[in-house]
Amino acid sequence: MQGNGWHLNRTQFDASLAEAAAERGAILQRGMRVVGWDRLADGKWSLVLLDGDGSQFQLKTSFVVDATGRRSVFATKQGANPVRMDNLLGIAAVFEFEEGAAKDCYTLVEATELGWWYGAPLPNDRAIVTLMSDRQEWRQHQFSRWENWMANLAKTRYVRELVAGATQSSELLIQPAFSQYLDQMAGDGWLAVGDAACTFDPLSSAGIYKALRSGILAAEAIAGYFHSDAQALAKYESQTLRQFELYLEDRRQYYSLEKRWPDSEFWQRRRFNISLSPSKLLCFERSHHCASVLRRLKMYLPLRDLQMLCELCVGGKQASDVVAQYRARTEGRVSAYRAIEALQYLLEQQIIR
Numbered sequence: 001m002q003g004n005g006w007h008l009n010r011t012q013f014d015a016s017l018a019e020a021a022a023e024r025g026a027i028l029q030r031g032m033r034v035v036g037w038d039r040l041a042d043g044k045w046s047l048v049l050l051d052g053d054g055s056q057f058q059l060k061t062s063f064v065v066d067a068t069g070r071r072s073v074f075a076t077k078q079g080a081n082p083v084r085m086d087n088l089l090g091i092a093a094v095f096e097f098e099e100g101a102a103k104d105c106y107t108l109v110e111a112t113e114l115g116w117w118y119g120a121p122l123p124n125d126r127a128i129v130t131l132m133s134d135r136q137e138w139r140q141h142q143f144s145r146w147e148n149w150m151a152n153l154a155k156t157r158y159v160r161e162l163v164a165g166a167t168q169s170s171e172l173l174i175q176p177a178f179s180q181y182l183d184q185m186a187g188d189g190w191l192a193v194g195d196a197a198c199t200f201d202p203l204s205s206a207g208i209y210k211a212l213r214s215g216i217l218a219a220e221a222i223a224g225y226f227h228s229d230a231q232a233l234a235k236y237e238s239q240t241l242r243q244f245e246l247y248l249e250d251r252r253q254y255y256s257l258e259k260r261w262p263d264s265e266f267w268q269r270r271r272f273n274i275s276l277s278p279s280k281l282l283c284f285e286r287s288h289h290c291a292s293v294l295r296r297l298k299m300y301l302p303l304r305d306l307q308m309l310c311e312l313c314v315g316g317k318q319a320s321d322v323v324a325q326y327r328a329r330t331e332g333r334v335s336a337y338r339a340i341e342a343l344q345y346l347l348e349q350q351i352i353r
């Protein structure tokens, strides 16, 4: 146990943040969805908002903050692409207790062979239980089927106790939970914050803290942008990337603590073993086929960096030299570890040999 955690009633917390913003002069438009945007000749943005009744509104603004969560609705339309680190999914169900019968406990995390379970009490005598597993296991073991999900819950020791005697009160809900970041987090007149910029593994329990911190950094960057600081948005982006790199390091350390299932592919993927020898000779031959396969790759590094790694392998080069040259060109923006992970991925995909 390291430090204290907080149990947050998310609905109340979000409402209190919105109120605090309104008290400081923000105009709240509740229940609206941003469905369109245009850059006007004067440099401002015109946003199209849709309310719950389907009525449309227009809003003119000098700056857009994309806080739409992991779908990064606005940023991806400006050309930003998510770069994924894994394929983690959460498969959750809510359980209901008879009045006053809910267990008084904190969040529970329990590792099993095919992933890990997360259980937490909810307000109003309810609890949520989630199986975190990769897309591959989800497909192979058909975790969307209630009986398969329950059979795995029955194999837990602690989490099943949390909901003993409760009745299921929701369908199984599938939530993407992969760690990812945008290859572009800001541009002229916009930036992405919170999960829209990067997402953390729920094991970290740090998504909300990270989102709040990201909001503070974003506010400083926007103030700098309007005070003619040409570097303000670039600085925000590099701070966010740095934070993501530190998070990846923590994630590697936490997952590698679990050693009970050496044959489980879920845990093998998280042991982050490096199999590439530094002296291995890597080769890349340019071809239309490789270029089109490369464009479809979404893991570990942005497409431009995967392309750079391939180009560094033209004519044949040792893996250690490729990593050193890549890091020199990108000014050490990402760890050597991630460059190696990306090279292993390019080898697996048979782009480099």
Ligand SMILES: Cc1cc2nc3c(=O)[nH]c(=O)nc-3n(C[C@H](O)[C@H](O)[C@H](O)COP(=O)(O)OP(=O)(O)OC[C@H]3O[C@@H](n4cnc5c(N)ncnc54)[C@H](O)[C@@H]3O)c2cc1C
Pocket: 032, 033, 034, 035, 067, 068, 069, 070, 071, 073, 090, 130, 175, 176, 177, 193, 194, 195, 196, 200, 202, 205, 206, 207, 208, 209, 211
């Ligand atoms: C299974 C799971 C468990 C987690 N457990 C924890 C935990 O224990 N602790 C923790 O700190 N974090 C946890 N997280 C992560 C945490 O939920 C997120 O990091 C956090 O919610 C990010 O906040 P956000 O405001 O950036 O995005 P979100 O909370 O995703 O909010 C985005 C908002 O944008 C709105 N939106 C989307 N599209 C549009 C649009 N077009 N127009 C207008 N609005 C739009 C959405 O409705 C939503 O209200 C967990 C995540 C998962 C998947």
